[in-house]
Amino acid sequence: MQNLDMKKAAWIYEKMNDIRNFEDEVHRIFTSGEIPGFVHLYAGEEAVATGVCAHLTDADYITSTHRGHGHCIAKGCDLNGMMAEIYGKETGLCKGKGGSMHIADIDKGMLGANGMVGGGFPIAVGAGLRNKYLKTDNVVVCFFGDGAANEGTFHEGINLAAIWKLPVIFVCENNLFAEATPQSYSSASKTIAQRSLAYDIPGISVDGMDLMEVYKTAGEAIDRARKGEGPTIIECLTYRKYGHFEGDEQKYKAKEGPEKERADLDCIQLFRKEAIALKLLTKEQADEIEANSVKAIAKAIQFAQGSPIPRPEALYEDVYAD
Amino acid sequence: MTRKITFMKAINEAMDQSMERDERVILLGEDVAGGATIEHLGNEGAWGGVFGVTKGLVEKYGRERVIDTPISEMGYMGAAVGAAATGLRPVPELMFNDFIGFCFDTLLAQGSKMRYMFGGKAKIPLTVRTCHGAGASAAAQHSGSYYGLLGSIPGIKVVVPSNPYDAKGLLNAAIEDDNIVMFFEDKTLYGIKEEVPEEYYTVEIGKAKVKKAGSDLTIVTIGKMLYVALEVAEKLEADGVDVEVIDLVTVAPWDQETIINSVKKTGRLIIIDEANPHNNTATDISSVVADKAFDYLDGPIKCICAPNTPVPFASNLEQLYIPNADKVFDLADELIADLKKS
Numbered sequence: 001m002q003n004l005d006m007k008k009a010a011w012i013y014e015k016m017n018d019i020r021n022f023e024d025e026v027h028r029i030f031t032s033g034e035i036p037g038f039v040h041l042y043a044g045e046e047a048v049a050t051g052v053c054a055h056l057t058d059a060d061y062i063t064s065t066h067r068g069h070g071h072c073i074a075k076g077c078d079l080n081g082m083m084a085e086i087y088g089k090e091t092g093l094c095k096g097k098g099g100s101m102h103i104a105d106i107d108k109g110m111l112g113a114n115g116m117v118g119g120g121f122p123i124a125v126g127a128g129l130r131n132k133y134l135k136t137d138n139v140v141v142c143f144f145g146d147g148a149a150n151e152g153t154f155h156e157g158i159n160l161a162a163i164w165k166l167p168v169i170f171v172c173e174n175n176l177f178a179e180a181t182p183q184s185y186s187s188a189s190k191t192i193a194q195r196s197l198a199y200d201i202p203g204i205s206v207d208g209m210d211l212m213e214v215y216k217t218a219g220e221a222i223d224r225a226r227k228g229e230g231p232t233i234i235e236c237l238t239y240r241k242y243g244h245f246e247g248d249e250q251k252y253k254a255k256e257g258p259e260k261e262r263a264d265l266d267c268i269q270l271f272r273k274e275a276i277a278l279k280l281l282t283k284e285q286a287d288e289i290e291a292n293s294v295k296a297i298a299k300a301i302q303f304a305q306g307s308p309i310p311r312p313e314a315l316y317e318d319v320y321a322d
Numbered sequence: 323m324t325r326k327i328t329f330m331k332a333i334n335e336a337m338d339q340s341m342e343r344d345e346r347v348i349l350l351g352e353d354v355a356g357g358a359t360i361e362h363l364g365n366e367g368a369w370g371g372v373f374g375v376t377k378g379l380v381e382k383y384g385r386e387r388v389i390d391t392p393i394s395e396m397g398y399m400g401a402a403v404g405a406a407a408t409g410l411r412p413v414p415e416l417m418f419n420d421f422i423g424f425c426f427d428t429l430l431a432q433g434s435k436m437r438y439m440f441g442g443k444a445k446i447p448l449t450v451r452t453c454h455g456a457g458a459s460a461a462a463q464h465s466g467s468y469y470g471l472l473g474s475i476p477g478i479k480v481v482v483p484s485n486p487y488d489a490k491g492l493l494n495a496a497i498e499d500d501n502i503v504m505f506f507e508d509k510t511l512y513g514i515k516e517e518v519p520e521e522y523y524t525v526e527i528g529k530a531k532v533k534k535a536g537s538d539l540t541i542v543t544i545g546k547m548l549y550v551a552l553e554v555a556e557k558l559e560a561d562g563v564d565v566e567v568i569d570l571v572t573v574a575p576w577d578q579e580t581i582i583n584s585v586k587k588t589g590r591l592i593i594i595d596e597a598n599p600h601n602n603t604a605t606d607i608s609s610v611v612a613d614k615a616f617d618y619l620d621g622p623i624k625c626i627c628a629p630n631t632p633v634p635f636a637s638n639l640e641q642l643y644i645p646n647a648d649k650v651f652d653l654a655d656e657l658i659a660d661l662k663k664s
Contacts, residue, residue: 061408095441102439111407112440116431122400123432129401130408133348133386153427156397163392318442319476321500 001055001219004212009280010289012054012211016046016268017293018079019070023242025297026069026086030246034305035086039100042070044241047267048173049074051214052141052234055222061109061127061140063120067173067240068113071143072103075110083300089307096310097318117178118148121157121170128166132228139167139225141218147178149192158231162199167225169218172235173208176259179244180252193235201231208236209262211271239263324519330375330512332486333451336493337376337413339522341383344411347497350389350398351415351451355380358390372417373453373512399425399450403433406448411497416452418464419506422471433502434477446477448503449496454482455508455546455596456633456644465633465640469544470595470602472504473574479527480573482506482545486516488571491525499527506573508546530577532584536566538661539590539654542581544570544603547594553647554654563658573603581607582615589620590657594645599627620660624653 002008023043029035042049045067053062053074064071072082077093085092086100093105104112111127114120124142131138148154149172161168172192176183189195196203202221206213214236221232239262243250254260275281327335341347354376357368365384370377380388391398395416402412416422422429429450436444456465473480479501483489489507496503533548534555541551548569555565566584570576585591591611595604604625611623626645634640 063404093441094439094443097441098439102435104436104440104443106407106440106443111404112436114432116427119400119427119432122397122428123404123407125397126401126404126406126412127408128404130405130410133405133410153396153400156394157400159392160394160397160401318438320479321437321445321447 001223004215004280006280008054009275010285012050013271013275013281013286014289014293015050015074016271017290018296019043019046019049019073020268021293021297022069022073022079022082022300025301027242027246029301036088037099039086039246040067040244041240041242041246042067044267045070045173045175045208045238047211047214047271048171048208048236048238049143051211052171052218054215055219056109056139056141058107058109059136059138061111061124061138063111063124063140063142064113065120065143065145065148066101066113066115066117067145068103069100072105072110072113076108077105077110079296079300080303083304084307087304087307088309089304090310090314091303091307095314097314118144118151118153120144121153124168125157125160125166128161128168129164131167132164137226139169139222141169141171143171143173145178146172146174146176146183146187146192150178150186158199158233161231162201165228165230167228168231169221169225170231170233171218172233173238174235175238175240177244177252180248182252191235193233196233201233203233203235205235205237208238209265209267209270211267212274239265324517326515327486327518328512329486329489329514330373332490332518333375333493333507334377334379336490336497337379338382340494340497341379341387343522346409346411347413348387348389348405348410349376349379349413349415350391350402352391352393352417354415355385355388355390358385371415373509375507376415395421395424396428400428400432402448403428403446406433406446407436407444411447413449413451413497416450419452419454419468420463420466422468429472429478429502430475434475438477445500446502447500449493449499449505450502451505451507453507453509455510456628456640457510459635459637459640461635462632467597467628469504469506469573470597470606473603477502478574479503480506481527481571482573483571484511484543484545484548484569486514486518488525490518491523492527492571494522495524495527498524503527506545511546525571528572528575528577530571530580531569532566532580533569534565534567536564536588538564538588539592539658540566540568540581540584540588541650542568542570542591542593542607544573544595547596547645550594550645550647550650554650557647557651558654558658563661570603576603576607578610578614582611585611585615586618589618591619592624592626592650592654592657594626594650596628596645599625599630602627621657624657626650626653
């Protein structure tokens with residue numbers, strides 16, 4: 001595993017800021033009615049996507065979730081193309097035909113956000129099977145939420161990855177709620193990580209607000225996968241800044257107690273502080289990254305707003321490959 | 323060179339030749355080899371599929387390419403979609419088409435939509451082999467015919483061969499195709515024998531076949547129903563009625579041109595489909611023909627399908643369930659009454 005050096009820390013800090021600014025802006029614009037449909041925002045969970053994807057290249061794959069913008073950005077997808085996609089424009093990553101819930105870029109190894117909760121498990125297993133069959137050392141990261149952990153695909157996917165020793169890392173973003181229902185109610189097992197015992201693979205719960213911890217744990221699991229030692233479940237305890245979707249009143253969120261304390265944590269600020277203390281980032285550098293990120297997102301919005309809507313004929317295109 | 327082989331052997335040969343031609347082709351499914359990890363078997367398969375359709379392939383290509391899966395349709399079908407999206411050409415076997423419910427999401431919401439949702443960037447070269455059809459006393463959960471259900475989904479192609487020659491050529495074409503192709507095998511046809519070329523060839527997907535030319539009545543069939551139509555055609559021939567029999571071959575996208583041209587010639591249409599009678603391929607063909615060739619019709623379009631029931635177990639009931647020549651003959655008689663009078 002590559003130790004966190006200055007270059008990597010700067011990359012992570014940039015991606016964290018891009019995700020936060022992207023989502024805060026989508027939140028603001030969505031309220032104005034300019035963005036159609038449903039959006040599920042990733043803000044608050046940045047340490048997970050960036051801490052994991054920091055170990056990946058374009059040749060590694062990820063599968064994503066309803067809450068996929070963060071994974072896209074961390075996997076290196078183009079911000080302009082992403083914003084245009086969410087606006088439903090022809091210049092979008094998916095020509096405006098996927099939208100927020102299906103945003104993808106196979107060239108970047110991003111196999112799609114997924115409108116079906118738990119839809120990513122078997123697809124990730126298939127990509128892992130491909131990596132193993134072609135004798136590459138590439139890995140697949142399957143991001144999923146605590147809600148998806150109760151779908152049947154969780155069991156079938158992880159069981160297959162385990163019996164075939166596939167290079168797939170299953171990263172659970174446990175933000176405590178599946179839509180409006182708490183994980184403590186939905187899951188008979190106290191943690192998602194403990195289910196790894198049933199598949200005889202490593203499973204670990206980490207503080208998903210702590211970038212350093214996510215980075216280190218993911219790095220070890222990815223190293224094992226690259227060496228052919230099979231899958232791991234990593235459960236990252238995190239929290240979403242916004243609701244399940246935009247428009248969610250969030251009545252279920254606690255106003256005090258441990259949940260509120262978690263909600264008040266900001267993984268980006270925590271990382272900034274720690275990275276500066278460890279001399280992985282300078283204060284000036286961090287400030288500059290923050291300013292550049294704001295500019296990059298503003299540019300992406302301008303790009304999306306200025307882009308054309310899809311041609312009517314596009315309705316019929318790309319159903320079948322020729 | 324041609325020689326007579328069974329429907330089952332023709333399918334096996336297509337997989338064999340496709341695997342030989344392209345290393346990206348892998349097979350996976352429940353007991354497609356059988357006996358994985360059992361030491362005394364090694365690369366010898368215990369089964370070669372529940373009917374033996376994949377027999378001999380694991381011995382030739384090894385367990386890396388002929389992969390036994392646990393009984394996990396959702397898991398391995400989704401994995402096949404993922405492997406196809408990332409560059410392999412998987413050929414999973416869904417043991418019976420009635421198991422589609424377990425893995426429907428992977429085809430309905432994932433694989434079939436990826437290319438469209440991802441703006442044309444994805445290709446899903448996936449061929450799903452599955453078996454269908456009543457007549458084997460397998461009862462309600464192992465005997466249905468769900469090609470129409472799959473054929474209604476954009477992004478999926480569906481083929482239903484009726485004979486060994488088409489089975490081999492269509493399966494090769496399906497594996498070469500860069501889309502999801504559902505390949506339906508009627509389990510009661512596995513034993514039929516016919517002349518099939520030894521060499522590799524393909525049969526065009528999307529093209530119906532005129533099996534018998536005629537001028538008075540068109541009968542369109544799917545899969546095994548071809549033989550029902552041929553029987554009816556022979557009987558009617560004795561009465562001087564000239565029947566055109568068309569094997570649909572591909573359920574999605576079905577060949578509108580061939581069927582409409584035939585109806586323009588004959589003015590009468592019967593469609594035989596072993597699926598349940600509503601929202602199926604027969605009703606779809608009927609609606610399109612009524613729309614596009616209404617002025618050419620000399621009588622109502624007749625759909626002969628299975629009844630709106632699950633497949634029963636008792637043999638006498640099962641035989642009543644499957645469309646047969648008597649039923650078609652009665653209807654045909656009605657349709658061509660004017661012809662016989664003249």
